[in-house]
Amino acid sequence: MAGYRDLLRTPGVARIMAAQLTARFPSGMTSLAILLHIEHVTGSYGAAGLVLAATSVGQAVAGPVTSRWMGAWGMRKVLILTTLVCAAGITTLALAPLTVPGYMIVALLAGLATPPVQPAVRTIYPKMVNSRQLTPLFSLDASLQEIIWIIAPVLITFVATQAGTVPGLLLIVVILLIGGTWFIVSPELGRVRIPRSRRSLGKVMTKPPVLLATVAGFLLIGATAAVEAGVVATFDHGGLEAGLVLAVFSIGSLAGGLGFGHIPIGRWAMARRLAIVAVGLALAMVSLEIWWMGGALLIAGLGVAPALAVMFAITSASVKFSDTAEAFGWVGTGQLIGAAIGSAIAGFLIDDIGPQGAFAAGAAFAALGVIVSAVFVRGFPDLRGRDASPIPDTEPVSIIT
Known part of the structure; x- marks a missing residue:
């Protein structure tokens, strides 16, 4: 913990971390709010x-593109545009009476305009700390983001059940605008400029660590999305139980991230951490009783933030600085596609066989992540004793002779 305190004393780190966590706070509310709102309007978890x-597909498509735009147009311009459009899309979801296809179109547009806060801040981090501090900073970031998942589900569940799903979605819009503004005006966004990438879009995915981080993120977030749907369906959004159980899941992740953040990242780090998630989700299938489910998800959560920290570190260490934003955009895309597929599969399994189907899907996603990480273990870089900073960009230098 002393190391984390030193990190937060580094000039600007605490400020930019607080700003980006606030800007990303709606990400912990939006999925649950949309799930509750559309189920309330249509009566179907499948819909x-x-x-x-x-929504997730829109975010996935936009991730690498808007991240790359930041190198061409500047971070602030891209963030302002996407924040305003995303806020308008969520407001439309809340207030407009639409058919299911209509809701899907608006949700897709809102997803496409999701502000690329995550790629922006993870591109800024290497310029704020020394190489020794970077891996712990990624771990701290992955851990503290769990505060979002601890508070946000409880907050949005409370608002949606007590005031209604429409006020819940409008609350997200307010937080999105406030948090986005705070992050956009942060001095660090003016001090760091992302160089324009000279590679074609998608070329960064030829780097094995970036590809593996993207696949692992797809499977991990697919598992958590399925679990989220399963928890909501178990308690039928009749009270705070769903939000509290999801908060316990995130508390486990926070504890795991802070507890394991100092452990050096070797080739088997991803497989070991995803194995913890798989075991916990397998236990969650045994019983839908709240105490058992909470205990099982607490165990599963211990592996989530540590696995995310591995993804961030191996991505940063494998690409040039000009490609970091796009690389993190692709990693985010993998996670969002996983969320889309995981939530859709879980929704249909809930309608067909009940909430346990969603937990089975989550456990299957996590187990597949362990298998992929073990089979392709040689594709993971060994960062023990190595610098996780991006590779410096180099240019030809004219020499006068």
Whole structure:
């Protein structure tokens, strides 16, 4: 913990971390709010899963593109545009009476305009700390983002059940605008300029660590999305139980990230951390009783933030600085496609066989992540004793002779 305190004393680190966490706070509310709202309007978890999947697909498509735009146009311009359009899309979802296809179109547009805060801040981090501090900073970031998942589900569940799903979605819009403004005006966004990438779009995915981080993120977030749908369906959004159980899941992740953040990242780090998630989700299938489910998800959560920290570190260490934003955009895309597929599969399994189907899907996603990480273990870089900073960009230098 002393190391984390030193990190937060580094000039600007605490400020930019607080700003980006606030700007990203709606990400912990939006999926659950859309799920509750569309299920309330249509009476079908399957329809809600489709609308939620449309949101995630929009985010997935936009991720690498808007991240790359930041190198061409500047971070602030891209963030301002996407924040305003995303806010308008969520407001439309809340207030407009639409059919399911109509909701899916609006959700897709809102997803396409999701502000690329995550790629922006993870591109800024290497310029704020020394190489020794970077891997712990990624771990701290992955851990503290769990505060979002601890508070946000409880907050949005409370608002949606007590005031209604429409006020819940409008609350997200307010936080999105406030948090986005705070992050956009942060001095660090003016001090760091992302160089224009000279590679074609998608070329960065030829780097094995970036590809593996993207696949692992797809499977991990697919698992968590399925679990989220399963928890909501188990308690039928009749009270705070769903939000509290999801908060316990995130508390486990926070504890795991802070507890394991100092452990050096070797080739088997991803497989070991995803194995913890798989075991916990397998236990969650045994019983839908709240105490058992909470305990199982607490165990599963211990592996989530540590696995995310591995993804961030191996991505940063494998690409040039000019490609970091796009690389993190692709990693985010993998996670969002996983969320889309995981939530859609879970929604249909809930309609067909009940909430346990969603937990089975989550456990299957996590187990597949362990298998992929073990089979392709040689594709993961060994960062023990190595610098996780991006590779410096180099240019030809004219020499006068």
